[in-house]
Amino acid sequence: MAKHLLIADDDSNIRSLLRLVMTGEGYHVLEARDGLEALSLLAENPVDLAIIDIMMPKLDGLELCEQIRQHYDIPIIMLTAREQLKDKEQGYLRGTDDYITKPFEPMELLFRIKALFRRYSRVSSDRIRLGGVIIDIINYEIIAGDTVLLLPLKEFELLAQLAQYPGRLFSREELITLVWGADYMGDSRTVDVHIKRLRERFADYREDFTIQTVRGIGYKVEVAT
Structure with missing residues (x-):
């Protein structure tokens, strides 16, 4: 079954170019001219991956990414x-998995899309695979070859959180919220x-x-290839 891509960009030329390239690769493409239209399409259609521009009207790409x-x-x-590092930092902090600057080669974007789909496909409903290491999120076990490792709860949850999204950057504050909870009052250095x-x-x-x-x-987390 063809995967569905959402392209959110206020530049119609960019959208047309990407639609041509992606449909040629067998993807189904949805297009949004701004962040609010993108959210509407997400609510009404299956989407497997989103490609979003930062500078968009009504709702910018950083806010859309967070949503x-x-x-x-x-x-x-x-x-x-x-291209500034601080802008990339903001993108990663809001939750983006990858970042590519304009102008770009459409084929490079295509390669990155395929790489992200490979990363996400490593995660099943109850097991996450990191090379030869398997994280069993039902039984709270780590299986490495013939060895079964039992980790302290927060170590296990932290590793599982990172492993669900290989290559995605998590801030310390984000990990605190996801693993320890929003009401955690301790030091983020934990x-x-x-x-x-x-x-x-x-x-x-x-x-x-x-x-x-x-x-x-x-x-x-980076998985060896």
């Missing part, structure tokens, strides 16, 4: 002419402590996955 991340479990790619422990526990499995630090922002 999508709150209500839908789909990959997000941001398109923008902004995330750093738990990440350190996870790295120590899985030091022998670096060929399967790594937990990477993005300085000043947070963490992400």
Whole structure:
């Protein structure tokens, strides 16, 4: 079955170009001229991945990204002419999975779309696979070859949260909310402590996955290919 892509961009030329490329690859394409129209399409249609521009009327791409991340479990790619690091930081903090600046090669965007679909396909309803390491989210077990690891609860939940979205950057504050809860009153550095422990526990499995630090922002899991 063809996957559905949402393209949200106020530039009709960009939308036309992407529609031509993506339909040629067998994708079904939905188009939105602004952020509000994009939200309406999401509410009424199945969407497997969203490609959104930052500078849009009515609801900009950063706000749209945040809305999508709150209500839908789909990959997000941001398109923008902004190249400054702080703009990319804002995109990742709002929940984007990838970021590509204009002008861009349509085929590069296509490669990134396919890579994101591969990442998301590693997650099933009850198990997450990181190379040869399997996270059993029903039984709260880590299966690595013939070894079954039982982690402290918060370490397990932190790893599972990162592993559900390989390559996606999570801020410390976001991880605190997702793992410890919005009412957590402790120090956000507890995330750093738990990440350190996870790295120590899985030091022998670096060929399967790594937990990477993005300085000043947070963490992400990368799966070996």
